[in-house]
Amino acid sequence: MDTATLQTFLAAQEQKDLLRFLTCGSVDDGKSTLIGRLLYDSQLLFEDQLTSLQSDSARFGTAGTDVDFALLVDGLEAEREQGITIDVAYRYFATEKRKFIVADTPGHEQYTRNMATGASTADLALLLVDARQGLMRQTRRHAYITALLGIRHVVLAVNKMDLVGYSRERFDEIAGAFRALAADLGFESLAVIPVSAKLGDNVTAKSAHMSWYEGPTVLEHLETVPAGGRDAAPHLRFPVQWVNRPDADFRGYCGTLAGGSVRPGQQIAVAASGKVTTVSRIVAQGDDLPQAEAGEAVTIVLADEIDISRGDMLVDAASRPEVADQFAAHLIWMNDSALLPGRPYLLKIGPREIPASVTEIKYRVDVESFGHEAAKTLELNDIGVCNISLAEPVAFDPYADNRQTGSFILIDRLTNLTVGAGMIDFALRRATNIHWQALDTGRQAKASLKGQQPVVLWFTGLSGSGKSTIANIVEKKLHGRGRHTHLLDGDNVRHGLNRDLGFTDADRVENIRRVAEVARLFADAGLITLVSFISPFRSERRLARERMEPGEFVEVFIDTPIDVCAARDPKGLYAKAKSGQLKNFTGIDSPYEAPELAEIRLDTTTAEAEALADLVIAWLDENGKI
Amino acid sequence: MRERSLTHLQRLEAEAIYIMREVAASFARPVMLYSIGKDSSVMLHLAMKAFYPAKPPFPLMHIDTGWKFREMISFRDETVRRFGLDLIVEQNSEGVAQGINPFEHGSNYTQIMKTDALKAAMVKRRFDAAFGGARRDEEKSRAKERVFSFRNAAQIWDPKNQRPELWNLYNTRIRPGESIRVFPLSNWTELDIWQYILAEDIPLPPLYFAAERPVVERDGQLIMVDDGRLPLSPGEVPQQRMVRFRTLGCYPLTAAVESGATTLQEIVAETIAVRSSERAGRLIDREQGASMERKKREGYF
Missing domain, CATH: 3.40.50.300 (P-loop containing nucleotide triphosphate hydrolases)
Structure with a gap:
């Protein structure tokens, strides 16, 4: 040639x-x-x-x-x-x-x-x-x-x-x-x-x-056949991937255009904050670029110093994306462990990672008839339409308008596996319309009136491990020291607030979510709250921890081997579970995920309940909680 | 707005830059594996672009088996000086002490001097992400590997249990001890690499260009006698032949091709016309059909 x-x-x-x-x-x-x-x-x-x-x-x-x-x-x-x-x-x-x-x-x-x-x-x-x-x-x-x-x-x-x-x-x-x-x-x-x-x-x-x-x-x-069209979204979308700061004189925002085009002098907005500025340069090795198109990876310098970090989106000031903390989406489930509504997953959208949970499965799609069926969970390869709630508002477009800014994946927070893939349909406005009511009498005020600080003592362990026994003694001891307390017990709450829930994985997640919310309300009221629940899954205990203020949540692991619990069997439940009369029993045919980093671990095979309760009190003393 | 102005190469370039920035932003201790060849040269060139005007926020690492072409090492040191980058050179000193060599130790040589050395360096330096220049068009098992390819704490690849990878949303989450191998050139073909080198005028080691070099012919393959360590059979005399290399590795394991191509343009012209895929020049890949998959599972790049 x-x-x-x-x-x-x-x-x-x-x-x-x-x-x-x-x-x-x-x-x-x-x-x-x-x-x-x-x-x-x-x-x-x-x-x-x-x-x-x-x-x-x-x-x-x-x-x-x-x-x-x-x-x-x-x-x-x-x-x-x-x-x-x-x-x-x-x-x-x-x-x-x-x-x-x-x-x-x-x-x-x-x-x-x-x-x-x-x-x-x-x-x-x-x-x-x-x-x-x-x-x-x-x-x-x-x-x-x-x-x-x-x-x-x-x-x-x-x-x-x-x-x-x-x-x-x-x-x-x-x-x-x-x-x-x-x-x-x-x-x-x-x-x-x-x-x-x-x-x-x-x-x-x-x-x-x-x-x-x-x-x-x-x-x-x-x-x-016509090619392309994948990056055809007309409006500027620039998710910031990396902030480039080699020295104090240069601050560039690196990213790939997910839609539209950009040129120096153009007015742009930061989607979440709504702040508006102009593009001053598009920096590239060699000479600056006169403009950049969708699909190009570039570095943009702005006229004004405004607070922008990875995960923010720079957009056409005249044509902005949705910004919301709830949306409806089609979800493809990709993992052997089923989707559990209410469980916190990590949602990745563009460069942004944010805790999120499915609040409702509206329906599952039957892929043969394309019809809709009711569903409480999504299994591997199921496709469903769901409402999703995020820890903070994010900027996005409907997937039909932009494949880059309208798509997300869900990551399991414990296994780190990619468990779901989603395509956003539309923003849900409920969150925007229900604003937080600012209350004049704050939680600090309530707690200091009682001369204490709120703590949530979360007792977790197998059925029959001794949670309620120990929690009961701890509460008596606290009461005796003039502390204002309240004890939430698993069995008791299931007779009232949670009487509509069973023992499937999905119901267990909802059970814990509700109790965590109630515990938070008691903590807001300034109480030392004791929660005695089997709470078998790490994810939900983590969810409960994250609902409280930093340092407020104290996980107490009642570590009793299952054969000891089964031998005690105070309510005769192990016998029933083993004979098959009781389904989804923790430790028998439903898993218990032991805490890895509990603040307090109590081994009930080495000491009596009274002595173990004293250990909890001592821990609270040493850590300045009471 | 349906018409796109980006060319195929611009798209590949943008994709690679996106991947590199994602790694820089998501990992605590990334590293770029630099093996001196044309793919590494392209990868490094892209890294310089991705973070301009800053330098890439990660060091380069070369796993030196001790049997690389001498010209590769001098080119490596020259390149690092020119860009002003940090270079880490790692070697399996135990393997060197045991005298492990490509003649007597066959595929164990690659395992010990490349794979084991790389794994040890990853652990020693606590790297949590490593860029590699592999492309999916090189070999069948590579064609199925993710761009962000998860390795467990033992640095093992499980091809049947890979994380789904959708859109450009890469899952970068790992636990301590685990790592990700990242392949920003996954979607490039050999021709794309050459076209890009030509378009961007990227410097390459001289071994890619045809020159008179001393070679011996073994099983139809031309092996260069780069130093005195290559054992010669009785009567085997190195001959000066006009040859070049389509791929670079350890000199006793990398066959040359006869060629008169002395310019980049001529190399690209030859590549277009050639009827043998480039990995055929690598002796280790021919052992058995699934050998690459096995090596990769064990931690080979």
Whole structure:
């Protein structure tokens, strides 16, 4: 290749745009084979890759003596052995017209979260069905997730046409059924193409067997469908990712434009505070930039010194995003542990991480009928519409308007796993309209009138561990020293305030949430509050801790081994649980998560209740709480 | 507003910069693995852009096996001086003392001198995030790895249990002792790398350019005789051949290709025309189909 040819080639490369697409379908529909065929027919495989493909085909292949294209993309050992795809794989290829990034995603239902992952960055979805099987449960689910994640262009490849005798009737039947299904999903373009990935019909070259089909091949369609549109949101959105301060003279805000464009002199606002200023420079290595577009990673300098940090959003002053601490969203659940309403998770939206909880599951979506069903929780791969409440207001746009500023993930605060992915529908105004009533007589005033400071002593432990016994003695001792106290006991509260709650995980979370709120009210009133609840989950004890003022919450772990509790069995509950008469019993068929960093740990096998209660009093004395 | 003005390379550049800033903002002790090759050169160039006018807020670290090309080491030291950056060089001194070498110890050599050395350095220096220049188009198991790839406290990768990674929302949460390997060039292809080097005029070690070099031919692979430690069979005489390297590593394990490409333009032209993927020049990858996945699980980059 001479220099002139190279220059022409590189110039053409520069002009190429990029289409990101994903392939999905049911098990054995031939997704990986189709991608392998695209790479093979576009002559994008290197010789050594072909050599290893031929040896792999003989070893693991499911295509007899033929080359098995699926082995090109099934990269993990388990996949090659089992002949299935278990994780999303990314592939890269280019034709004369375009560059492509392909996400190959699995069909098995348990890996649906990976399909959502691939779809989150795709412009187009290539769905496969087996011509013999027609539409499957997974086809409907995948079509729904495609629409949910905002993909506007869809191709349905009706594969294995060779196995139905290249039947036009069969193709028309499937195409008709899919068009009917897709009618509700609002795609901008939909193409249905009859193919045989294994034999190459209509993948990159027109099929000689289906002269009745007059549309484009898969590759022709992929080369011509409109690309982009992902960063098409018109209004400036600039989430601040990093504050750049090399010295006292320079303060730049680093981030990637999630919408619109920006230029020096432009008036912008900080979304949360509403403060307005102007852009003075867009800094880049070499010369400053005259302007920056959506998708560009830049550093912005502002005319005024205002307080801005990571997580703030700089926006078009004339067209601002929502700022709220509650919103409604579609949520895809991605973890084996079900969503628990009321449990605090960490929500990541743009560069911002903030505690949040689901306050209500409005409904779960049936992905076959697309109908709504009532649900108390969301299990792995469930999709639901929820109300979400955040610890502080955040700036966002509806997902339909902006995929960057309208999307979030939920992270479990103990395991750190990504457990959910959400798309915001709209802000909820309730929070804005119920303002905190400022009270003239403050909590300090109430406490000092009693000559004490509020403390919440939170006793946690298994049933029969001795929580209530010890808490009762502690309360008597405090009372004897002239302290104002109140004791909330698990069993007693369940007869009144919480009598509507059972013992499922979801109800246990709500049980603790309510008690934590009541304890907080008592603390506000200046009381020393003793809470005696099994409270088996760390997350909810942490929630309770965070509801109180710093230093106010004292966790007391009554550490009694389960066999000792079961031997004591003061209420006969262990016997019932073991015989199966009592379900969801903590320590038997429901977990107890022991505290890791309790302020006080009491071992009831080494001392009597009276002595242990004295230890609690001594701790309160030493720490200046009483 | 539907039409975008960004080119493919600008998009890749912006994505890599976003990833680097996310790491800088989210981790207490990040580090950039610097292996001197073209991918590392691009990664470093992007890091300089991401934090301009400041310097990148993390040091570079090179795991030196003791068997790198001499020109790589001099290029490394020159680069660090030019940018004024902090460089950490780590070596498995136990491995050196035991005389571990690529001739007698096969894949154990890579495990001990690269993987073990890296893991030990991560622990010793308490790094919680490490950038690597790996790309998904290099190899099949890499194609399935996340951009933010979680490692447990034993620095093990569990490919079947990766965190879902949606949009550009990277989960950076870890517990003490755990870490994340971060791959800002995940979505780049080999051609993208070369085009970007050309467009941005990024300096590369001279080994990438064709020159007369002393080589021996073994199993069809050209191995450069970079110093006197390469054992020669009886009658084996190094020959001066016009060769260059498509990938850089330990010299006894990195095969050269015959080439007349002495300029960047010629290298890119050759890359476009070539019909052999670049990792074929790495002898360690050819052992078995899933060897890379195994090495990666154990902590190899």
